[in-house]
Amino acid sequence: MSKPKILIPFYSRTGTIEGLAKAIAEGASAEGGEVRLRRAREFVPPDVMAQAPGWKEQADAMNARHEAPTADDAVWADAIIFGSPTRFGAVAAELKAYIDSLGGLWAKGALNGKLGSAFGGSATPHGGNESTIISLYNPMAHLGLIIVPTGFADAAMFKGAGTPYGASVVSGNPPSGPTPEELDVARFQGRRVTQVAKKLFA
Ligand SMILES: Cc1cc2nc3c(=O)[nH]c(=O)nc-3n(C[C@H](O)[C@H](O)[C@H](O)COP(=O)(O)O)c2cc1C
Numbered sequence: 001m002s003k004p005k006i007l008i009p010f011y012s013r014t015g016t017i018e019g020l021a022k023a024i025a026e027g028a029s030a031e032g033g034e035v036r037l038r039r040a041r042e043f044v045p046p047d048v049m050a051q052a053p054g055w056k057e058q059a060d061a062m063n064a065r066h067e068a069p070t071a072d073d074a075v076w077a078d079a080i081i082f083g084s085p086t087r088f089g090a091v092a093a094e095l096k097a098y099i100d101s102l103g104g105l106w107a108k109g110a111l112n113g114k115l116g117s118a119f120g121g122s123a124t125p126h127g128g129n130e131s132t133i134i135s136l137y138n139p140m141a142h143l144g145l146i147i148v149p150t151g152f153a154d155a156a157m158f159k160g161a162g163t164p165y166g167a168s169v170v171s172g173n174p175p176s177g178p179t180p181e182e183l184d185v186a187r188f189q190g191r192r193v194t195q196v197a198k199k200l201f202a
Contacts, residue, residue, distance in 0.1 A: 003032055003033060003034040003078055004028075004031075004033045004034070004078045004079065004194050004197035004198055005033070005034050005036075005071070005077050005078045005079070005197075006025075006028040006033040006034065006035045006037065006077065006078070006079050006081065006175040006190070006193065006194060006197070006202070007035075007036050007038065007073050007074060007076065007077035007080045007081070008021050008024055008025055008028075008035065008036065008037045008081045008083065009038045009039075009040060009069035009073070009083070009095065009096065009098055009199035010037075010038070010039060010040065010082070010083030010084065010117065010119075011039065011057065011079065011083070011084050011085065011092045011094040011095040012039065012041040012062060012084065012085065012118070012178075013052075013055060013059070013092075014054075014058060014171075014174070015058060015062070015119050015169040015175070015178050016041055016085070016121050016169045016175045016178060017037070017083050017084065017085050017119075017120070017169065018039070018062055018066075019169070019177065019178045020083060020119050020121065020167050020169055020178055020182065020183070020186045021037055021083050021119075021166075021182040021186075021201060022037070023167075023178070023184075023186035023190070024081055024083070024119065024167065024186045024189050025037050025186050025189035025190060026187055026190060027039060027102075027188060027190025027192075027194070028081075028187060028190035028191065028193065028194045029189070029190075029192040030054075030190075030191060031190070031191045031194035031195055031198075032194065032198070033034055033190070033194040033197070035075055035110045036067075036076070036077070037066055038066055038067055038068060038069035038070075038073060039042060039058075039062050039063060039065075039066035039068065039069075040068065040069060040095045040097065040098045041094065042059055042094055043069050043093075043094065047194060050137045053141070057067070059114065066114045069098050069104055070095060070140045071101060071102060071104065074102055074110075074111060074114075075105065075110060075111075076103060077114060077197065077199055078114060078115065078192045078197045079116070079117065079148070079194070079196075079197045080111075080114060080115070080117075080126075080145065081116075081117045081118065081119065081189065081190070081193055082095060082099070082115050082116070082117070082119075082136050082140075083095070083117045083120065083145035084118075084120050084121075084136065085120065085121050085122070085132075085171075086109065086120060086121065086122035086123075086127060086128040086129055086131075086132040087132075088128070089127075089128035089131045089132065089135075089144065090128070090131065090132055091120075091132055091135050091136055091149055093135070093162065096121040099139050099198070102143065105143075106142065106143055106144075109138065110200060111142065111143045111144055111145060111148075112143075112145075113144060113194060114145055114146070115145060115146050115147075115148050115193055115197055115200070116137075116140035116143070116145030116146065116147050116148070117147065117148045117150075117166060117189060117192075117193050118133045118136035118137065118140070118165070118167055118168040119133065119139065119166040119168060119171045119186065120132035120136070120166065120169075121166035121168055121169035121170070121175075121178075122168075122170060122171070123170070123171055123172060124170065124172075124173075125170050127170075129163065129168040129169070129170065130163050130165055130168070133163060133165040133166040133168065134165055136166075137165075146200075148192065148193050148196050149164055149165050149166060150162060150163070150164055150165065150166055150167065150188065150189050150192065151164050152164055152183065153188075153192065153193070154185075155182045156181070156184040156187070156188045157188070158187045159181045159184065161181035161182040161185050162181075162182060162185030162188075162189075164184075166189060167185040167186040167188075167189045168182065168185070169182050170182075
């Protein structure tokens with residue numbers, strides 16, 4: 001088969017989720033996947049962004065590194081691995097806006113049978129990174145994606161990082177990381193999704 005096509009649409013404000021996304025891309029590439037890493041854009045007005053020092057500058061820097069995700073990217077992909085920081089226990093609005101933009105594809109059943117997976121982060125260990133990842137499972141089910149969790153399917157899952165639902169970062173406040181252990185789980189997630197894509201679409 002041609003290389004499995006792996007789309008990684010993520011939102012990150014201060015870079016920790018971007019770090020996980022890059023590690024997932026590394027894992028997928030190591031397994032032979034062709035990767036598109038895409039950062040969902042802000043849609044709040046500039047005066048709102050200006051209230052958080054550094055938000056605009058970090059967004060500009062990440063946007064220079066990553067294109068915005070499009071519906072065509074989702075059509076292209078064999079697997080979509082969504083990533084988001086926790087916003088009050090759930091997905092960030094910026095990534096959710098991208099998911100909501102896929103309604104036309106949902107209406108045509110165009111994403112049925114592709115793979116879906118998710119990763120996330122929160123400031124504190126019990127601040128909601130698991131609920132954020134699981135909240136991403138809901139739209140994946142509606143879109144017809146076949147959900148691929150990390151499980152405890154690799155040695156990386158037994159080193160005190162990540163979750164069986166998907167890779168995660170506990171960033172602290174101000175945010176920092178991911179740690180080497182968190183990056184190992186993310187690389188594993190990239191490998192695992194790509195391995196399943198190879199088996200399913202060979
Ligand atoms: C509006 C807002 C809401 C947040 N809600 C939570 C939360 O409910 N629980 C938590 O632990 N962290 C929360 N955080 C912190 C981020 O989820 C966390 O720092 C994340 O790792 C940052 O990722 P990033 O560096 O990729 O932007 C929130 C941050 C913001 C700005």
